[in-house]
Amino acid sequence: MSADRLLVLGPGEARPGRVPLPPAFAVKAATADTEGRFSLIEVTLARAIPRHVHTVADEAIYVLEGVLGVDFDDRSFDAPRGTFVLLPHGIPHALRPASDPAPRMLQISSPGGWEHYLEDLFEAGPTVFTDGRLDPAKVNPVAAPHHISYEVR
Template sequence: MSADRFILLQPGESRQTRVPLPPGFGVKVATTDSEGRLAVLENRLDVDIPPHVHELMDEFVYVLEGEMEIDFQGRTYRLTPGMCALLPHGIPHAMRNASQPPARALQISTPGGWDQFMEDLFAAGPAVRTSEGAMDLEKVNIVGERYGMRYTEGTMTLD
């Protein structure tokens, strides 16, 4: 029966992850909570997310606070609080913060796996970074391969 999977979180609370995620990342529903159907994260967009593609997951983003921009198929869309976007699997997109303080958004990915990708990425630590401290996207793509996730270009620094 599914009733044993009921989750109730208080404001500001997140699900425990197997490795600590940086401030600004909060797992609200883990892939394991939903039997793989979805993952729900609350994210603060502290860094620009370079062009990437999810081969398996659709990604839904709902802006809670602040403003962000999404690049999708040659166009840039500015999202303000209450706006949302569905980013279909298989199509590259990028995201950027467009406000101070940084935008805060709810991200729903289906099927799940996004939370597990983030855990694997942060568990890898220095192994996926360049000597300058930026993320080495080729190494990040190796981590993301099992989730159908890959960065297509750009640089990224996550702390």
């Protein structure tokens, strides 16, 4: 590892991206920063993320504040502050806020790339929503290039 890859962000700082992300998504380590190995994002989860599968990336979550609701395969549980959750690729899962205020967490994707998916998703804007919620049928065309698929019911 070369010394020129050192990255230090102060409190409240985030890495810039191709598309500005809302404050609820603060990229701390972008995929390019880690030579593709992982990306790290601080997330405040205000809306539920519907059931989906990552076919390539593992997702690791550490809950910093609040309670995160997790549906994993055929199980559901609450993950309070201090909980670590590893969501291996290939297994369906969904995330939801289970506290007020909404949970805040660190989300690691390995290999990296999650921030690129978020950029594409926010660039798509309101076209991916139906009645204020993410619509899996509308999200899938945005998610597919990132090896993510949402269950359409």
